[in-house]
Amino acid sequence: MSTRSKGARSPKKMGKPWWYKPLFTLAKVALVLFFVLATYLIYLDSKVTQAFAGQKWQVPAQIYARSLALFPGMALTSVQLQAELEQLQYQRNPALTSAGQYSVSRNHVTIFRRAFTYIDGNEPETLFSVEFNSSGINRIRYRQQEEVNFARLEPQLIEHMLSPHQEDRELVRLEQVPILLKESLLLVEDRDFYHHRGVSPLSVLRALWANISAGRTVQGGSTLTQQLAKNMYLSSERTLLRKINEAMIALILDYRFSKDYLLEAYLNEIFLGQNHATAVHGFGLGSRFYFAKPLTELRPDEIALLIGLLKGPSYYDPRRYPERAITRRDLVLRLMFEQHLLDAKQYQQAVQQPLQLVARGQYLNARFPAYLDAVKKELRQINFDQQLLSSGIKVFTFLDPKAQQQAELTVRQQLQSRDEQVQAAMLVVNYQRAEIQALVGGKESGFAGFNRALDARRQIGSIIKPVIYLEALNQPGRFSLASMLEDQPLSLRSTNQDWQPQNFDKTFRGKVPLVTALTDSLNVPTVRLGLQLGMPTISDALKKLGLSRRITLQPAALLGAIELSPLEVSQLYQTLANNGVYQALATVQAVTDKDGHRLYHRPGQRFSRYSLQSIYLLQHALIAVTQTGTAKAIQRALPMTVFAGKTGTSSDYRDSWFTGFDQQTLLTVWLGRDDNKPIGLTGGSGALPLFIDYFTRQGAQSIIRYLPEQVTIQAFSATSGAPVAETCANVLLLPAIVVEMQQLSACDN
Template sequence: MAVKVKYKGQYDSNSAVRGGRDPFLHRALRFFLVVGLACLVVGAAVFGFYYYKYQHVVDDRLNNGPLFASTSQIYAGPREVRVGQKMTAELIGSELRRAGYNSNDQLGSFQLNGDSIMIKPGPQSFHSTDGATITTPDGQVTAITAENGVALSAYELEPQLITGLSEDKNRTKRRLVTYKDIPPRMVQAVTAIEDRRFFDHSGINVGRTIRCAVGDLLSGKKNCGGSTITQQLARGFFLSPEKKFKRKLIEIMISFQLEARFTKQQIFEMYANQIPMGQRGSFAVAGFSEAAQAYFGKDLKQLDTSECAMLAGIIQRPSYFNPYKHMDRVLERRNLVLSSMVETEALTPAQAERAKAEPIHLASPNVDASEAPYFVDLVHDQLVQRLGDSDNARGALRIYTSLDPDLQKAASAAVAIGMQNVDEQVRKLHHGDSAITYPQVSLIALNPHTGQVLALVGGRNYGTSQLNHAVAKRPTGSIFKPFVYAAANVQAVNGTPLSDGNVFTATTILNDEPTTFTFDNGRQTYNPRNYKDHFHGSVPAIVALAQSLNNATISLGQQVGFENVAALARASGITAARGTPAVSLGAYDATPLDMAGAYTVFANNGVHLNPWMLSSVRNDRGEVVADFTPEARQVMDPRAAYLTSSLMEGVMNFGYGYEVRKRGFTAPAAGKTGTSHDVWFAAYTSNLICIVWVGNDDYTDIKLSGALAAAPIWAEFMNRAIKLPQYSDMKPFTPPNGVSVYRIDKGTNQLADETCPNDYSAAFLNGTQPQNTCSRMGDNEGGILSKIFGAGSSNNEAPKEPAIPTMNPDGTPAEPQPKKRNFFQKLFGAGKDKPEAQPNPQP
């Protein structure tokens, strides 16, 4: 038997293979291990270098002030609740809740008890800390009781937040929220569609990132999302939006930094405030809270599941998923988010189906309606003017203003509807011409007793043009004419007669004939014309204003004194007025806002109030930085103001202002139309002044009348305003002591009695009213010949033809029907009818 003997040190190739000691393989393994370790060391060094480098980037960003710019917040004027007002306790509670009561005890709290509500302002309230209980049985305020038991006639609620000032040149707007203010459904919706593992990963979804990188390399495109919420936040705060692989690596480094420094809740909160959410008008919408207000007109906490899902869906491509332009895309995307929430078990299938069935109710696309951007721009300008363009003026201030959000919505809606009517009239004038210039518009609403600017629209569309026509100077046209009649009433109150020796009244006869007026000591002449050269001879003052007769008005201005007219206008805020004949026709410029202030002298017992928007500025702790006091001065006697208002009531009831009556507005009102190259309508009630202007930016003639272009906008606005509880109590104007209202016969302009029921109302200083009745005309001086020829008429006598016109369907006075003339009229040619005036062009 052979025995194999193995000597020590003898090499056996088979045993070497079995023992795994192949030197080539061993060397290869050692090489790759060294290379791997080297790569790991180099990678760690590179990672450490860039981690440290971008740590400084993050540090600089975090240490250089707050993450988000502190912008001032604009608040509305406080809503006043009055005894007798139509209002419920529940409605009051909802307003207080929107203002922040019960969610912020520092601001205030309330408690509902059936038909009553107990209100307790907090230390940071706009008001003092005095509370009250308001009782509203059957939907009407019957009692307001202060905490100390004293009965109050009115109580002001906490002002509502309107908007914030834009924070940068890109006109970005955001409303900052904390994580606890974000609805859980919002968090679930966002994570379901954007980053399902957000609360589990360390900032990077490795698998998703690798898949996206490979996909982009293979396709040659860079379309894959792949970014976590942390990465999106890193990109939004620190990086440009361009897509490069280097930028992606930097994004990852910054994401690690954010995850190391902040909790998941803090990261989500920053993301919720930073994420771009589209565009509204000329403003960029940033963050979920601003988006909730922009798209739904709601606080973020008020959103339901469907609305949260819609906002979450917009994040991916805000422009592509614009709900105002692409609702079909938005609905499909929202439903995808809801399905994703089922997959993440945030919703049950049944809950998702119910949410999918809900329609999306968007807020008005008109940014003017909710945020009053023209108004806010003026507030910002005044803030800088009064406090200085400093950090103090741009800081986190609470700016309390005069605005009424409900009335602002009414104004925006009225302008939108009214300008459709104007555009249609413009198209008819141009007969299909494609190169049409559509006019611009402005609407101002004031409280006539405080000067408070309640609503302001400065143009058709703020997103298209930020030019604020509310403060653009334009010729005032015929809405200036009441100041001529007011100057005459001022002289009447002072006992100063006109140049004919008689005291001015509503039935004073004015000359509406072609006349050459001289001024500047006879060195200059002025030859005004009426519309289509229609002149009316002798007319009562109340008719001259109602029909906007140019020559009759200038003849009155001449008797009063053109400089007296101009001085009254300047005292009322129309500072450009000068003592020329043309001043009587509104030849001098003023802004719509100026004219709104000027009309306070008529509506406010002769006291002029400068329109104001800024009430108070507070810091973020509620401490007063500055308060602002409205300016007021007595311009005319209350009797003169009321007498002028009475004349302007005639404009509304049987003049060119009758258009608003045809459109359903029946409350007591006084006003004046204006027609030149621009058109105006200026009128007021017991609780509102509203001025409407329509015109072309290039000053070309829009070739429309104030009655048919501006008055319908006014009527639309006022019909909406009177339905609001705070403006529902529009009352008749009350004459002051020394003035009485009489019924005047239309045919004779004498006191009306039961034999002549066709009459109108006019106000007179006591003792200046007509002394005869319509049935006792024979008692007048001059006898029968005076009645035939019009000779020897006294100050209060009138022409024989009816002085007050009937109205055409378009709101203009109708041509009077020819009457049968008696023997003396046929013999001497007396009593022929003359054409009525149309809206008049101004000089």
């Protein structure tokens, strides 16, 4: 056993290096940071991925006007068709090089129609020509060869229905974006987009060098993915923390989604300008906001302008700062030329183009607030998920922009010489299909406000009389157009007051034929007839004709002392004009989701409420109103056209009405004051001139009605109203419903 010598020292333990402890601490901190960062990344990944994969945006509902259907025999002129194309922002180009263009030659208009999605599916872009003759469309040829019986234009986009605080955008798919726009965008904003992983150090270095060389900021280092992350998830504050978040979100997006998916999202998200209080997002809406046309029709200079705006939509606003915008646009064009996206000729043409912008807010035809008010009210009553209103649904309406503009023009011009307190409402209806084509809610038609066409309930005066006379004529064994009605003084006790109705001229005629009483709008015979029929019968008649509200009728209601809106009056007369067939008036034709799948289609329910025979007799009398009666001014103004209609004047001249129709269109006009004070106008002197002006400018088609079965032309005694032989003297020749075993009376002495 060996022993240590005395005084020998124990071996000294080796100490840890000086850097060990700091390194160990740093490792622990790094580990904690790693776990924190990993946890945060997992959180970000879950939050960002879920939101990005779902519905990323609230997209406003898009409201469209009707699609103009074209067919041989249609009463349409070449000038009218060209006006429609101009409204749709078609460009006149004899070469017809792309969709959205048209050409004109003698009696032909050739159209390169855009592709669009309609109620019944996708319509591809196509070329067709329309040939005109003196009466309208003669023939339609596809590709100028195949003759067809039908063609149509895409409907006009008239409104984006925004909810409060909702951004405005119009979604586009990547395949809808022109290649030149995609390549130019990547050239200017992110050349390595398809090669980096969401963050590009090379782009940062390239931007730094470019900015140093220029002596100012001319290029950014953020990738498109980083810009997308910032716009969708972060604020615009310039802090290190925000930049870190931006980079992390960009890495996640790039890992989770394809490049094409990210590029499409960027194209739809990026901010491109301000439309008053509403932000304009995405290239789809940007194209319409600045140029009022789809992306596919943009010229190189227009593409360059939109891309140039990305650097600062407010600073380079082309409407406020056109010189700045042109300078920026030309810089982008120069880059496009240098990178061979444009050849020399295209480049020179592009830089020489002036700014051609539509007025702010005019990219939509959103100048029809009263009509859109009716659409929105109807949408609230339609049975579909209302949350879809923020998912980019498409609402197809019956609005006829040409009819709407003419109705507004008529109201504005005809009221210029009136008392400034006089207001107006007008409805234009295709009564055969119960479609509201135009609606004016007041003389200041371009501004939203009280919609008198829908919400003003006013006394209707003699507008009610055809309802009473129709009920009488619906009893052919009892009444005919020649039936004699008493025009003698009458006194009634109504609402605890004595009521003595008077004719307009304060005279009495003894006995008058039923047709004359209606044509000349005589009050006393009408009251007597209504009382003979009974107030419950008149109430039921209003319901059959389409009045949905329950109202209580007093005898004074027989002269129009009931309050209806112009819309309700139009509904009553829709049934009268449409041969007794009732169909609820509507503004909305259909609703589809953003992909074109139908969510709602207007039901085509139609109900026959009166016989064709009794309606024919009533329409005969209403035609006489416009030729020899209270509305004979129509005959003087438009002598070659046959109309039917009825004037209406409420007590003390507070309300002036006229509602009438031609072969296809029903027009209702109301004039009055909001405070219900007298305006001093009858239906003939107030509302009727607006009716005449509208049809004079818009055009009209004469009413054509054929004698129905069981209706014949019969001779009636002008003194007794009894049917007599045609050989008798002093007879009235009137249509009458054939009654079995009807005996002819002897001729008057």
